[in-house]
Amino acid sequence: MRVEAEEPLAGRYQLLSVIGRGGMGTVWRAYDERLDRTVAVKETVLPEGLTEGERRAVCRRLVAEARATAALRHPGVVTVYDVVIVGGRPWIVMELLRARSLHEVLARDGPLPSARAAEVGRAVLDVLRAAHAKGILHRDVKPGNVMLADDGRILLTDFGLAVHMLNGNTIVDTMVSGIEGSPAYLAPEQVLGAPGAATSDLWSLGVTLYAAVQGSSPFHRAHALATMVAVLLGEYEPPDNAAPPLRALIDGLLRQDPAARLGTAEVGRLLDIAAGVDRVAHSRPFPFRRPRAAALAGIATLAATVIVVGAWTARVRPDDTLAVLSSDDQVSRTVAYHEPDGYVVEIPAGWVRADEKDGVHWHDPANGRHLRITPVRGDPLTGLREAERDATHSGTYPGYRRLRLEAAPEVARDAAEWEFITRGAHRLTSRMAGYEFQFSAPERRWTPGQRLYDAILRTFRS
Secondary structure (H helix, E strand, O other), X not given: OEOOOXXXXXXXXXXXXXXXXXXXXXXXXXXXXXXXXXXXXXXXXXXXXXXXXXXXXXXXXXXXXXXXXXXXXXXXXXXXXXXXEEOOEEEEEEEOOOEEEHHHHHHHXXXXXXXXXXXXXXXXXXXXXXXXXXOEEOOOOOHHHEEEEOOOOEEEOOOOOOEEEEOOXXXXXOOOOOEOOOHHHOOHHHHOOOOOEHHHXXXXXXXXXXXXXXXXXXXXXXXXXXXXHHHHHOOOOOOOOOOHHHHHHHHHHOOXXXXXXXXXXHHHHHHHHHOOOOOOOOOOOOOOOOOOHHHHHHHHHHHHHXXXXXXXXXXXXXXXXXXXXXXXXXXXXXXXXXXXOOEEEEEEOOOEEEXXXXXEEEEXXXXXOEEEXXXXXXXXXXXXHXXXXXXHHHOOOOOOEEEEEEEOOOOOXXXXXXXEEEOXXXXXXXXXOOEEEEEEEEHHHHHHHHHHHHHHHHHOEO
16 A cells, blocks of 8 residues: 655655554555655554553553664664654654565465574574673564564564563563563463563574474464463474474473573574584484473463463453453552642552642552652643753752653653653653653662553543
C-alpha cells in the first residue's frame, strides 16, 4: 500500500508505503526530507479499548525500546535515528532494513542447514554479548526478532522488553511485573516469575537455534498456558536436523537450572565448530540429554496449580505473546480522597496523608514510596525547567543526576516530565492539566513503583 501524506510527519518524514505490520505497530518506508534519505518509521498502533493509563504505559515502553536500541552501537542492531511524538503516540525513525525475519524464512523456506543456523546463532550471540556488557537484558530473543538482511547482516531487533541488569542479573523488582514475551521462547525462571539474567537470554537463543533447524520451538502448544507448562517440564524431541556440536549446544542451553547452562565462551566455541561442519560427522562425541519428566513433574504440577487457582492473572495478547502479572503486584484496596483543590484521587490503603505548603503528600511507610500533588500554572515544560534550576541552585536534591526533562505528549496533551535520581531515590515529576505530580521510590524498586504511580494517575479526576 502506498500513501502520500499531505503533511510530512513532524514536518520532516514523508510516509510512502507500508512494509510491515505487527501486533503493536506498522512499519513504513518513509523519506527524510531534511537529510535526503529513505528511512523506516515504526508507527505505534494502540489496541482499542485501552484506558488512558494503559496507553501511557505502552507509549513509555516504546520510547524505552528506542532508547535501549540507540544505546547499542553494534552492526547487529538496527540504527535508531529519531523518536517523534505525533498524535500522542511515539513514532520511531530507524534505518531502512531490507530483510526478512528468521520466522518468515522458516515459514516460507523451511528449516535452515545446521551450518547456516550456527552462523545466525553467532551473530545473535555477538549482539547479546554487547547488550549484556552494557547491562541490558533483551528478554525476547526469538525467530521473529532475528532479521536476515539482504546485505548479509544478521540483526537482533525489538528491545521493547529490555531491562537493565546489575552484576549480570536483573535487579530484583525492577522487571516488568510477572511475565512478558513469547512463552515458547521464555526461560523456565521467567515463566515462574523470577528475575531474569543473561542466562535467560541464552536459553532463548537455544530455543531459537532449535527452531532454526527444526522449524519451530519444541515447547510450542496450541494455548499459551500449555506452552508455559511445556517449558517448565523441559522435555523436547531431539533436534535431529542439527549437527552434533549444535545438538550439544542446544542441550547445554536448554537446562532448567540457569547455573548449569553453557556460558557464552563455550556457546561461542560450539557455534564456531557448528558453522564449519556438515550434518553428518564430527570427530568429537557430543552427548544429548533429555530431561526426565519425573524429575520435573513437581515443577509442572506447581505451575499448573498456580495458574488454575488464580494466583496469577494471565493475559494473552493478539500476537500470541503472554503477560502474567503476580497478584501481589495488584493494588487490592485504595482510599478515595476528595481534595479542596478540586480533584479526586485514589491512594493505596495504608499510605499516610499530610498537608504541606507545597501540596498534599502521601507516604508509603512500608516501602518508602511517596507522592505529592500540587496545583500549578503556566507552561508545563517551562515550569519544570525552572524547578530544576531552583533545585540545583538550592541543593534540594543531594547527588542529583538528571535522566530526562522533556515534553511528554504521549502522557497527555501539553504534558512534560522530569525524571532524575538523588541519593538512592528515583523521582518522576509530571506536569499536566494544571497540576504537578511528583512520585519517588527507592532506586532498586523503581519499575514496580512506576507501575503503581501510573495506576494512581488513572484514578485522578479534576
